[in-house]
Amino acid sequence: MQILRSRALRGPNLWTRSTAMETIVHCAPGEHDIASITGFEDRLRARFPAVGPLAPQGAEQPVSLAHVLETAARQLQAQAGCSVTFSRTHETVETDTYQVVVEYTEEQVGHKAVEEATALIRAALDDHPYDAAATVAALRELDQDVRMGPSTRNIIDAAQARGIPFKRLTSGSLVQLGWGVKARRVQAAELDMTSAVAESIAQDKDLTKRLLHAAGVPVPLGRPVSDVEDAWALAQEVGLPVVVKPQDGNQGKGVTVNITTREQLAAAYATAQEYSGEVMLERFLPGHDFRLLVVGGQMVAAARREPPQVLGDGEHTISQLVDIVNQDPRRGSGHGTALTKIRLDDIALARLTNEGLTPESVPAQGQRIVLRHNANLSTGGSATDVTDDVHPEIAARAVDAAQTIGLHICGVDVICESMLKPLEEQGGGIVEVNAAPGLRMHLSPSYGKPRNVGVPMIDALFAPGEDGRIPVVAVTGTNGKTTTTRLIAHLCSAHGWNTAMTNTDGVYVGGHQIDSGDCSGPKSARNALAHPDTEAAVLECARGGILREGLGFDQCQVAVVTNIGAGDHLGLNYITTVEDVAVLKRVIVQNVAPTGHAVLNAADPHCVPMAHVCPGKVTFFAHDRHHPAMVTHRAQGGRVVYVDEGRIVAAEGSWREGIPLRDIPITHGGVIGFQVDNAMAAVGAAWGLGLPWDTVRRGLASFESSADAVPGRFNVMDYHGATIIADYGHNPDAIRALVQATQAMPGKRRAVVISGAGDRRDQDISEQTEILGSSFDDVILYQDACQRGRADGEVLALLHKGLQNAQRASYITEIHGEFIAIDHALKRLQSGDLCLVLVDQVLESLAHLQKRCGEPHL
Secondary structure (H helix, E strand, O other), X not given: OEEEEEEEEOOOOOOOOOOEEEEEEEOOHHHOOHHHOOOHHHHHHHHOHHHOOOOOOOOOOOOOHHHHHHHHHHHHHHHOOOOOOOEEEEEOOOOXXXXXXXXXXXXXXXXXXXXXXXXXXXXXXXXXXXXXXXXXXXXXXXXXXXXXXXXXXXXXXXXXXXXXXXXXXOOXXXXXXXXXXXXXXXXXXXXXOOOHHHHHHHHOHHHHHHHHHHOOOOOOOEEEEOOHHHHHHHHHHHOOOEEEEEOOOOOOOOOEEEEOOHHHHHHHHHHHHOOOOOEEEEEOOOOEEEEEEEEOOEEEEEEEEEOOEEEOOOOOOHHHHHHHHHOOOOEEOOOOOXXXXXXXXXXXXXXXXXXXXXXXXXXXXXXXXXXXXXXXXXXXXXXXXXXXXXXXXXXXXHHHHHHHHOOOEEEEEEEEOOOOOOHXXXXXXXXXEEOOOOOHHHHOOOEOOOOOOHHHHHXXXXXXXXXXXXXXXEEEOOOOXXXXXXXXXXXXXXXXXXXXXXXXXXXXXXXXEEEEOOOOOHHHHHHHHXXXXXXXXXXXXXXXXXXXXXXXXXXXXXXXXXXXXXXXXXXXXXXXXXXXXXXXXXXXXXXXXXXXXXXXXXXXXXXHHHXXXXXXXXXXXXXXXXXXXXXXXXXXXXXXXXXXXXXXXEEEOOEEEEEEHHHOHHHHHHOOHHHHHHHHHHHHHHHHHOOOHHHHHHHHHOOOOOOOOOOOOXXXXXXXXXXXXXXXXXXXXXXXXHHHHHHOOOOOOEXXXXXXXXXXXXXXXXXXXXHHOOOOOEEEEEEOOOOOOOOOOHHHHHHHHHOOXXXXXXXXXXXXXXXXXXXXXXXXXXXXOEEEEEOOOHHHHHHHHHHHHXXXXX
């Protein structure tokens, strides 16, 4: 078994809406049925008993090693605690080759699971040892390292419950919620609206305390101290016991409480200095340690925190008791679990020493051993939810504290005996205010009711009913994608939206190009949606990007499929038939929002069935309103767009809206059939977006098929009385459409300049010149700049082959170099002739043609 390639599908894809690893596996002839490999399954199960069934339930076909890889990679992740359920193995058209698809929740874990599943299979084949338990443990640790922490995850879950899309911006906890102008950002429990000034104040404990005191919030007496002598003097002033802590610390690091002697104070001062250059001392408030969470002016959760501790049983040492407590599966080494493991570090050892104990001491039955003064979860503490017990006056004080500092999300630390009565009545006070507070104690308290605190945080970012989404249109098909994309983007701009657009020419936002090249893939889509100025997005989705990585968005408001026809790029990436192309292109239709629309070509038999997989509504378009699919759909109350009496008509039930073709320049009065198709698709998309019809009319009228508006898409120029048409048609369907369009235009003698893209099948390249040889007098062949894997001259030979039985072509020549071929064709033109130039280097060739057309006639 060989792994030929493995890649991550990061968005909705050909196989699933989930993220997944796609691995290409080659199996030797004897590896297609593991039943023929003596003892293999027994050896596999001995090494990994949790592998489970190796074939789908009810499947009768033999189980190959590729199927075993699928099951093992999925089960290794599942055993590591990853919530994965989807996997599939598909035999490709290539002999002995399979596509194995396995869902993942974290990309690095998915990659590692495939690698380890491969190693497991090889160990079982060669009868070598394999430690599956160690692998699962390593995967679990990796997952905990790379996945979002519980605080961030809870916020994201709350966002997803409201339908808000998200994008993780870093490997840490910085996340963008929403798209474009509606996007917001969070980092852990920090909102983008919180100022750096407020966070800075919260880090300065002395300044925080002074501001709170000035606002009438009860706080303990104290101040920063310069040395141990100053600290002891202040301790005498405020009264023992006292607390010593770093002035700008967090998570309880360096904090020592309940100090009663000078020796304890000296040790505490040294500990605090390890975390900060400034040390603060304040009076110790007796009572319990409470954390109140304030979000957007409301107290939303409260927990009583207990310091890390063990309970003696008269048999085990303190060290052994700590190990027993740490066996709790809720405890981990970082912030990815509900609780943190207790550590017998220097602070814990010092605490034991003060009590006359050591780690080897055996406490009596029921003896409570506290290992730290502070109760932070990050140091092994536990929490009990007390939200329902909080007195309104205490809640009000916590809100006052947050608003005084300026924090939208704030963890308020309170020391008092009880939450049941005001702080002033029990001598309690607020000892700290924390920006970016941890949420674990509220999400998964050790005892009591969990609180879904992510919900109020999302409510603070997005108003009721807001989902952070902007209008998104996805466009795919075999031909017409780029023109349709540009036309829809133009209509959105005419509506006043600052529109982002991605296509094979680049990425544009508000009409300004921010990236160049072929940008019809998911990365460009994500960049367009992340741009802070984007109010609407129109995204061309080419086959390559969907295959390589999936979609760059989770759902769209409108999906447009222009056509499938005879397909294109057949034979690449295991897409070998037109049906395969249709299944791939329908991915955007499957991911239409439930309130959205799919706009489908009713005249294309491969587009019509896509209506059945659309979660939203469907609009069909076709020239002929009497087409059976159109008639049936309209009779069922669906939307249709068609041509009638020189107009594009949008109809639903008895309602109709018409736009004359003479007012749509790209159709040349309706004679360019494929541009009429593109215009109908754009009308259907605009309708699905809810654009006003006056805007649609105005937008269609102002969009022209110039080299600037749609480069390489039926750009018409005049060359001293001859008509030049430049287009990027590179497949038989496109050539047929161009021939039909040019036949509707005057031309005494007709010439064509053509090359062929090397990444098409032989028959596709030859078929193009078969079509052209029957419609053009002059055929000028050229070899383009990139042969795309073909040998020198191979494409030209295939083009010549297509011209062997040419019915019309009387002049055929072969020229090396695109510009030279264009110039050769221009020299032969006379006024009244027509020349179709099928460009390869689109922008460069268009610039060359425009320059030649601007030259004086000699």
